Each structure stands twice: as C-alpha cells, then as structure tokens.
Amino acid sequence: MTIIDSILQRRSMKMVQGPGPNAEQLDTLLRAAMCAPDHGRLRPWRFKLICDADVVALGELAIAANERAGTPLTEQKAASTRAWLAKVPLLIAVACHLDHSNEKIPEEERLLACGAAVTNILNVAHALGFGAFWSTGLGTYTDEVPEALGFDALDYRFMGFVSIGTPIHKLGAPERPDPAEFVQQWHAS
Numbered sequence: 001m002t003i004i005d006s007i008l009q010r011r012s013m014k015m016v017q018g019p020g021p022n023a024e025q026l027d028t029l030l031r032a033a034m035c036a037p038d039h040g041r042l043r044p045w046r047f048k049l050i051c052d053a054d055v056v057a058l059g060e061l062a063i064a065a066n067e068r069a070g071t072p073l074t075e076q077k078a079a080s081t082r083a084w085l086a087k088v089p090l091l092i093a094v095a096c097h098l099d100h101s102n103e104k105i106p107e108e109e110r111l112l113a114c115g116a117a118v119t120n121i122l123n124v125a126h127a128l129g130f131g132a133f134w135s136t137g138l139g140t141y142t143d144e145v146p147e148a149l150g151f152d153a154l155d156y157r158f159m160g161f162v163s164i165g166t167p168i169h170k171l172g173a174p175e176r177p178d179p180a181e182f183v184q185q186w187h188a189s
C-alpha cells in the first residue's frame with residue numbers, strides 16, 4: 001500500500017488488544033511524531049508511555065479522579081471504560097509544553113504542532129497495521145490525571161491519550177466527506 005492509500009484509508013479504532021507495537025515499531029511511531037511541523041523547532045510535544053497493567057491502573061485513576069472532581073462516570077460508562085482498557089496494550093499520554101519564556105510563537109501554534117505529532121502517530125500506527133484512537137476521556141480535563149502523569153497545569157496543556165494495539169474487529173475505511181463541501185476557490189478581485 002502506498003503512503004497515500006494508507007492515509008486515505010486510515011480510521012480510528014478504539015477496540016484493540018495485544019500485541020501492541022514492539023520496540024522497533026514504537027520507535028517508528030515516536031520518530032514519526034518528531035517529523036511534525038513545528039514553528040520555531042520548539043518540539044512542544046511530550047509523551048508518557050503507559051503499558052499493560054499500568055493502562056488498567058490509569059483507568060482506575062481516571063474513574064476515581066472524575067468522581068473526586070464531581071464529574072463521575074455513570075456505572076455503565078465506568079464498566080465499558082474498564083472493559084476497553086483491560087485489552088489495550090499501550091496508551092500514549094500527550095501533553096503540550098507551554099514554555100512561557102518563548103513569546104514569539106503563540107500557544108495555539110504549539111498545540112497545533114502537538115496535534116500534528118499525534119496525527120503522524122495515528123497515520124503510522126495505521127500503516128503498521130495497528131488500530132489507534134485519540135481520546136480526551138480518561139480524566140483528561142481533570143486536574144488530577146495530568147498531574148499524576150507529571151504534567152502540571154502551569155507548564156503543560158494536557159491533550160489526552162492515544163490508544164494503540166491490534167484491531168479486534170476488521171473495519172474498512174469509513175465514508176469521508178466530499179472535499180468540495182469544504183473548499184472554495186479564492187480569486188483576487
């Protein structure tokens with residue numbers, strides 16, 4: 001498959017199981033992240049790798065953090081979250097380093113660079129045959145979960161988790177919108 005075909009057929013896949021990426025594949029995924037466009041070479045992306053039993057522990061932390069934050073998951077949502085994470089071999093937690101000393105590059109550009117880094121991970125995971133899914137559940141917007149991962153709110157904007165593993169279901173490429181609906185020609189008047 002060409003890289004173009006792979007990108008055009010990418011889809012998010014939440015339901016995955018082991019095996020996750022091996023060391024070489026993980027290295028490839030992370031190298032792809034380093035290739036994201038990045039104004040000023042700030043390299044604002046930061047990742048924490050969470051594997052196997054630690055994924056389950058992270059899920060418990062997220063459920064408890066939501067409870068403590070006053071935004072508890074329903075019993076059904078907590079159960080489905082536990083069932084999902086019990087099979088996920090790898091989570092990559094993603095944060096953007098804000099670097100307040102840099103006044104030249106606006107914060108949104110760093111966030112965009114991090115989003116581009118995650119997109120590279122999603123595309124390369126798909127090209128390698130893995131299922132991957134970007135989620136801002138799992139207590140992303142609590143104070144407790146980012147802090148437990150080492151991302152204090154002053155210096156980092158926490159951006160959620162990418163789950164990666166072997167797809168459980170065989171899913172084809174989804175329907176995508178016609179680009180014409182989103183594109184117009186601009187002419188100098």
Ligand SMILES: Cc1cc2nc3c(=O)[nH]c(=O)nc-3n(C[C@H](O)[C@H](O)[C@H](O)COP(=O)(O)O)c2cc1C
Binds near residue numbers: 012133134135136137
């Ligand atoms: C920043 C970001 C956060 C997301 N968070 C969630 C989430 O918490 N839950 C969810 O179901 N989908 C979430 N999504 C959407 C999925 O990752 C995925 O993009 C969506 O299901 C569409 O699938 P596709 O990537 O195959 O088009 C998020 C997407 C982005 C870009």
